[in-house]
Amino acid sequence: MSEEMVKFKIDGKEVEVAKGTTILEAARAEGIRIPTFCYHERLTPIGSCRLCMVEVEGYEQPVPACMTPADNEIEVTTQSDLLYEMRRDALKLILLNHPLDCPICDKAGECTLQDLVYEFQIEQVEFQEKLPDKGIPEYATPFIKQWTDRCVMCLRCITACREITGNQAIDIVGKGWDAKVTVVNPELCKSCGECLSVCPTGALTDKLMSVKGRKWFIDRVRTTCVYCGCGCQLDLNVFQDKVIKVTTEHGVGPNKGSLCIKGRYGFEFIHSEDRLTTPLIKKDGEFKEASWDEALDLIAEKLKYIKENNGADAIFGLTSARATNEENYTFQKFFRSVLGTNNVDHCARL
Amino acid sequence: MKRGAKLIIVDPKRIDLVEYADIWLQPKPGNNVAWINGFMNVIMENNLIDEDYINERTEGFEELKATVKKYTPEEVEKITGIDADKLKEAAMLYGKAEKASILYAMGITQHSNGTDNVKSLVNLALITGNVGKEGAGVNPLRGQNNVQGACDMGGLPNVYPGYQPVDNEDNCKMFSEAWNCSCNLNRGKPLTEIPELVNSGKLKALYIMGENPLVSEPHLKHIDEVFDNLDFIVVQDLFMTETAKKADVVLPAACFAEKDGTFTNTERRVQRVRKAVDAPGEAKDDLSIISMLAERFGVKLSNEPEKVFEEIRKVTPQYAGINYKRIEENDGVCWPCPDEEHPGTPILHIDKIIRGKGLLTAIENKQPQELPDNEYPFLLTTGRRYEQFHTATMTRRSQALNHYCPAAALEIHPDDAKKLNINDGEKIIVSSRRGSITTNAKISERVAKGVVFGCFHFSESAINVLTNPVLDPVAKIPEYKVCAVNIKKA
Numbered sequence: 001m002s003e004e005m006v007k008f009k010i011d012g013k014e015v016e017v018a019k020g021t022t023i024l025e026a027a028r029a030e031g032i033r034i035p036t037f038c039y040h041e042r043l044t045p046i047g048s049c050r051l052c053m054v055e056v057e058g059y060e061q062p063v064p065a066c067m068t069p070a071d072n073e074i075e076v077t078t079q080s081d082l083l084y085e086m087r088r089d090a091l092k093l094i095l096l097n098h099p100l101d102c103p104i105c106d107k108a109g110e111c112t113l114q115d116l117v118y119e120f121q122i123e124q125v126e127f128q129e130k131l132p133d134k135g136i137p138e139y140a141t142p143f144i145k146q147w148t149d150r151c152v153m154c155l156r157c158i159t160a161c162r163e164i165t166g167n168q169a170i171d172i173v174g175k176g177w178d179a180k181v182t183v184v185n186p187e188l189c190k191s192c193g194e195c196l197s198v199c200p201t202g203a204l205t206d207k208l209m210s211v212k213g214r215k216w217f218i219d220r221v222r223t224t225c226v227y228c229g230c231g232c233q234l235d236l237n238v239f240q241d242k243v244i245k246v247t248t249e250h251g252v253g254p255n256k257g258s259l260c261i262k263g264r265y266g267f268e269f270i271h272s273e274d275r276l277t278t279p280l281i282k283k284d285g286e287f288k289e290a291s292w293d294e295a296l297d298l299i300a301e302k303l304k305y306i307k308e309n310n311g312a313d314a315i316f317g318l319t320s321a322r323a324t325n326e327e328n329y330t331f332q333k334f335f336r337s338v339l340g341t342n343n344v345d346h347c348a349r350l
Numbered sequence: 351m352k353r354g355a356k357l358i359i360v361d362p363k364r365i366d367l368v369e370y371a372d373i374w375l376q377p378k379p380g381n382n383v384a385w386i387n388g389f390m391n392v393i394m395e396n397n398l399i400d401e402d403y404i405n406e407r408t409e410g411f412e413e414l415k416a417t418v419k420k421y422t423p424e425e426v427e428k429i430t431g432i433d434a435d436k437l438k439e440a441a442m443l444y445g446k447a448e449k450a451s452i453l454y455a456m457g458i459t460q461h462s463n464g465t466d467n468v469k470s471l472v473n474l475a476l477i478t479g480n481v482g483k484e485g486a487g488v489n490p491l492r493g494q495n496n497v498q499g500a501c502d503m504g505g506l507p508n509v510y511p512g513y514q515p516v517d518n519e520d521n522c523k524m525f526s527e528a529w530n531c532s533c534n535l536n537r538g539k540p541l542t543e544i545p546e547l548v549n550s551g552k553l554k555a556l557y558i559m560g561e562n563p564l565v566s567e568p569h570l571k572h573i574d575e576v577f578d579n580l581d582f583i584v585v586q587d588l589f590m591t592e593t594a595k596k597a598d599v600v601l602p603a604a605c606f607a608e609k610d611g612t613f614t615n616t617e618r619r620v621q622r623v624r625k626a627v628d629a630p631g632e633a634k635d636d637l638s639i640i641s642m643l644a645e646r647f648g649v650k651l652s653n654e655p656e657k658v659f660e661e662i663r664k665v666t667p668q669y670a671g672i673n674y675k676r677i678e679e680n681d682g683v684c685w686p687c688p689d690e691e692h693p694g695t696p697i698l699h700i701d702k703i704i705r706g707k708g709l710l711t712a713i714e715n716k717q718p719q720e721l722p723d724n725e726y727p728f729l730l731t732t733g734r735r736y737e738q739f740h741t742a743t744m745t746r747r748s749q750a751l752n753h754y755c756p757a758a759a760l761e762i763h764p765d766d767a768k769k770l771n772i773n774d775g776e777k778i779i780v781s782s783r784r785g786s787i788t789t790n791a792k793i794s795e796r797v798a799k800g801v802v803f804g805c806f807h808f809s810e811s812a813i814n815v816l817t818n819p820v821l822d823p824v825a826k827i828p829e830y831k832v833c834a835v836n837i838k839k840a
Contacts, residue, residue, distance in 0.1 A: 143750045163352070166370060190736065191750060208750060221626035224613045226606040227739050229492030231615025231682070236607055236626040243607055243627060253681065254615065261737055265750035267607070270627065272747040274589050276602035277631025287600065292632065292642065295599050299557075300646035302582045302598075306554045312534065316544060316553055319505040320560030320636075321497035324611025324623055326658040327636040328496070328503035329511060330651055331559055334640050336504075337531035338647045342516045342538030343553075346505045348497050349460070349542065349827040350566055350740065 009075040017070055024052055024065035027078060034078050035087055035119070037094070037112060038154035039066040040198055041250060042257070043163055046155050050090040051116070054078050062086060088120045095125045097152045098201060105150070107202030109215035113152070137182070140169050140189035143208045143265055144196050148180050151203035157181060157195035164258055165194050193264040197248060197257065206245050208265055213239030220247065226322065227262040230254055234263055243270050303339065312340035319346045356447070358440045360385065361457060362731060363761075363803055364796040373440045376798060377430040379731040380461060380718035380832040386470040387715065388426035389441040390418045390477060398445030400479030407703050408476050410710035417712035429715060431798075445478055449486040455493060456733065460830040463716045464822040476708045482699035492616040493734070495606075499614035502668065502685070507538030512666035528665050540826040542567075542819070545576045555582040559636055560603065564592040565741035565809045568817035568828040571785045586639060589743045592809050603636055604629035605744075611637070611655040612677065614685070617696060620672050621682040718832035719820040722800065726782060726834035728766070729801045730816060733831075738807040745807070758808035759792035762837070763799045767791060770837060777840035780804070782816040782833055788840050789813075802835065 004019040010027055017026045022045065027034050037049035045066040053062040057075040062083060070076075077083070094113065102108045139146040153172070158181060162168050169189035173182040181203075183189065196204045220235040233253025237245045246264050250257035279295035280287040290298075306314050317339075319331040332344045351357060351370060359371040362379045377385050393399060394415060404411050423434035423441075444450050452475055458467045471488050472481075480486040492498055504511040514521045517537050526533045539547055541563070547553035556577075567573045577583065577596045585597040594600045608629040614620045629635070634642075641653035652658050656674050663669050671687035672694075684694040698704065722729050737755035738745045745751045760780055762772070772778060774793040779786055780802075789804065789811035797803050804813040818833040 141750075142753060191754070219626070221607075221624050222622070223606065223624045223626065224495065224615070224621045226495050226744070229494055229497060229616035231495070231613060231617070231619055231621050233621065233681075238626050241627050253621075254617065254619065261750060261754070262739060262745065266739070266745055266748045268749060269588070269744040269747035270605055270607050271630075272589075274747060275630045275633065276587065276589060276594075276600065277633055278602060279632070280600040282598050282600075290599075292634075295601060296639075296643050296646060299584055299599055299643060303555060303557075304647075306582065310552075310554050313536070313538075314552060314554040316539070316547070316556050318541060318556070318558040318561045318563070319500055319503075321494035321500045321505075322560045322606075323496065323500070323636050324606075324609065324655065325496065325499040325503050325614060325620070325662065326611045326655045327559070327640070328500045328505045329662050330637055330640050330658055332504045332511070333529060334644055334649075334651060335557075336510070336516075336525070336533055337529035338644055338649050338651075340531075340534055342507050342534055342536060344505060344538055345507050345541040346497075346500045347494075347541065347561055347563070347566055348501055348506070349825065350456075350493065 006070050006072045008070050008073060011076070011078055015070075019069070021070050022066060023054055023056075023063075023068050023070050023076055026070050027054075027065060027076075032078055034065050035116060036066065037116060037200060038156060040156055040160070043156065043159045043198070046159055048153065048155050049094065051087050053083055053086050053090075055080060055083060084120075088122065091116055091120055091122055092126060094152045095122065098150055100125070101150070105202040106205040106212065106214075107199075111202060112200035139204075140183040140186050141191040143191055143206070144193065145205050145207040146181070147203050147205065150201050151181055152201060153179065153181070154200060156198040156200060157204060160194045160198045165190075165192055170195060191261045191265060192259060193261075194258055197250075197259075208268075209244045211239060211242060211244045213237070213244055218244070222249075222252075225259070225263045227260075227266060232259055232263050234259060236267070243267050307339060313343055315339055315341055316343040316345075317341075319344060321346050321348060321350075356443055358443060360440075362798060362801060363733075366736075373436060373443065375432045375436060375440055377432050378798070379729060379801060380721075381430045381715055382458060382461070382467040383463065383470050383713050384421060384426050384429040384715040385432055385437065386467070386474055387418050387421035387713070388423055388430075388432075388437050389444060389474055390414070391421045391426075392423060392438050392441035393445040393474075393478060394418060396442065396445065398442070399477045403479035404477055404710075407482075408708040408710050410712070411477070413712040414473055414477070414710045417714065421715075444474075447478075449483055450475075450478065450480050451486050452480075452488045453491055454489070455491045457831060459490075459822075459825065459827055461827075461832065462719045462820050462822055462829045464827045465824040466713045466716065469711045470713050472708070473710050473713070476710055481703065481708060482697070482701075484697055487697070490616070494740070495615075496613040498616060498618060499612070499620075502614055502618075502666065503662070507540055510665070511662060512668050525665065542821055542826045542828060545572060545819075548576045548579050554580065555584075556580055557584045557586075558593060558597075559586045559640075560588075562587075562591045562593045562741040562743060564596065565812055565814065566806060567819075568814050568830060569784045569819040570812055570815045572819070586636060587743075588633075589747075591741065591743055601639055602629075602631065602633035603639065604633050608633070609635040609637070609655070612659065612674075615682075617684055618686075619682040619684045619694075619696075620669070620677055622674070622677050719829055720783075720818050720833050722834045726836045727800075728762075728835050728837060730780070730782070730804060730813075730833050730835040731801060731831050732804050732806055732813050732817060735805045735807060738805065740807065741809065742807040755807075757790065758805065758811035758813070759790045760837075761792045761794040761797050761803040763797050763801070764793050764795060765799050766802075767793045770839070772837070772839060779838045779840050780816060780835050781838075782818070782835045784818070785815040787811050787813065787815050791837075802837070806830075 232255035585594040668685040
């Protein structure tokens with residue numbers, strides 16, 4: 001069954017897409033940029049921000065590109081003076097609900113709103129309204145901080161909680177100026193941080209680590225999660241040789257940017273004070289610190305002695321489902337080729 | 351599911367996913383073959399089998415059919431407690447699906463007939479043509495980051511890297527040449543047979559890299575004694591684990607954030623691990639440690655991950671076409687990948703079943719080895735909690751995870767708790783024929799009456815003191831999922 005296609009024009013260019021494709025998706029596939037704010041690739045279009053407005057010939061009003069399916073024969077314009085002004089006004093309205101507190105915001109430097117305000121050269125907030133102080137409430141999790149005054153009600157967090165995690169821990173409560181994102185089912189929240197990861201402003205920020213590092217001070221190292229077998233791709237955020245948080249890139253890896261609580265918040269063991277930092281040799285029932293040479297010489301001596309007196313099969317090696325392929329390979333190679341036994345196993349049965 | 355997928359859950363516990371399921375079947379732990387045969391019975395009775403697929407791609411159907419005939423939904427209800435009508439409904443749903451995927455984990459494997467359970471799932475998928483296409487298959491969900499890779503790399507007693515048997519002369523010769531040594535043709539022993547080997551005086555030394563068997567193995571009291579009878583133990587780990595405390599030498603290892611390399615996930619996707627920070631103090635990555643030790647035997651083993659990977663490719667046919675550059679460019683590569691032009695294989699058995707014909711095996715249900723009786727009236731089934739990982743050496747040192755799951759608890763049905771006069775959170779003593787632990791009661795309708803659930807993460811209430819060390823004869827996996835216990839107030 002071949003897919004039904006529609007043909008239309010976008011900025012004068014003839015394009016053909018599968019029926020049901022939105023104008024925004026079609027534009028992106030053609031490399032045409034339409035500014036967006038609340039739109040997120042993994043979520044059903046929300047259509048709350050009005051930034052992706054485009055003109056369609058013959059339509060009375062500009063339409064949001066994220067929610068409008070492309071249709072046969074339409075002609076779409078993505079850039080015009082009218083659209084620029086509309087988008088600029090939409091941003092100014094968003095800023096009604098957002099203080100320009102970028103200097104103290106963790107999100108600065110990777111904030112969609114900050115980038116758009118900069119791009120549209122909004123130098124001052126023209127509209128002002130005395131807003132009720134919403135305070136900083138308890139969020140669903142002690143590890144995420146909710147800054148209600150920074151929340152512009154884009155609804156990404158609520159949509160992600162519902163659509164990606166399948167929970168509905170958070171929702172909007174109240175109307176008009178009093179409306180805010182609130183935890184409605186705290187028992188459903190497992191601190192996966194999906195809400196945090198889709199927030200396009202600093203309304204939700206990480207509260208786990210006391211050490212903070214702005215984006216431009218941080219190195220992000222892409223790696224594979226150390227817990228279960230899903231192989232989620234995540235970025236360790238490194239500041240002064242410490243992992244201070246974990247972030248993801250949307251769409252990347254088997255997890256497509258999502259994580260569970262272990263992937264997002266299970267990294268603190270890395271810098272635990274309990275880490276072993278030196279080889280230890282037991283003498284008279286007590287561990288004594290030793291040098292690598294002392295420890296490895298002793299191991300070699302003992303293993304050689306046992307091999308000589310009891311045979312290689314008197315030695316058994318447990319390799320690890322936590323170690324890398326390269327380490328596992330080398331461990332079994334050491335046992336098979338150097339010690340001469342096939343007694344190698346690991347906890348695959350757990 | 352938003353797009354119309356149906357979800358069937360078969361689990362003795364009311365797991366979180368049950369909330370999203372179309373049908374939940376709650377068998378008594380330990381009778382998996384019965385309900386799987388029951389599924390096939392319904393599917394055959396209603397002629398929902400894929401006859402062309404069975405004729406072209408499988409063998410053994412007639413024997414299977416004869417065995418499955420006995421497992422009517424009514425019969426299965428007697429064995430498993432699953433309502434016959436519900437079983438029929440679920441089997442029809444699976445049987446009618448254009449494509450259906452089976453996902454399983456240790457609830458299937460950790461039984462004294464774990465291999466039978468897996469083979470039964472394979473039977474079910476094969477007779478409905480659900481092997482070898484996208485969105486179908488029999489998919490084990492692996493519980494550890496690199497359990498797939500550790501197996502692929504020959505971290506098993508019977509096979510070299512790439513599952514090449516050690517007791518095959520050609521393989522032995524090939525690896526002897528590749529490694530410049532003379533390899534041993536005798537199969538090694540599995541981890542679960544270590545107690546026997548030590549007690550018979552055959553095993554003297556144990557070298558453990560990143561494992562904590564003194565919390566994770568069944569019948570811990572016995573394991574503890576076994577460790578006392580070893581002449582020499584080396585443990586290489588991040589922390590002073592319960593197992594490390596027993597060692598003669600402890601070596602400080604680097605963690606995943608402190609080294610380069612690759613992990614292979616449950617989809618057989620080989621992905622990169624990258625160094626982000628330095629290891630603390632004098633801790634070193636496992637690769638460097640083994641390399642330094644090998645030097646003392648006059649052997650040079652590389653400590654450079656990429657060089658080691660290049661060597662892995664040469665001796666592991668499934669990995670032959672994978673290299674660091676391709677992993678980088680493609681977001682990981684799934685094996686088998688025989689050469690550098692090959693895109694990798696996310697779905698196995700597409701054109702034909704790899705072994706030739708898909709083997710259907712007629713299998714009878716077997717009872718677990720130890721069932722509740724008057725003295726030990728409860729059935730204990732063990733497993734994991736979402737917020738903790740394994741013996742919890744890493745997760746208990748992360749505050750967010752402990753916030754949600756700070757301590758061990760035994761889940762018990764409200765009716766059972768009432769009978770025993772036990773309150774939620776109360777301290778209880780749980781005993782099996784092998785030992786006793788003290789833990790907290792958690793009154794919960796997640797478990798059925800007569801069944802209790804405990805996790806193995808917490809060493810101070812180590813559930814594996816209680817578990818039964820009987821093994822599946824093929825996979826040598828212990829029966830963690832079923833043993834008999836009694837419960838008293840502490």
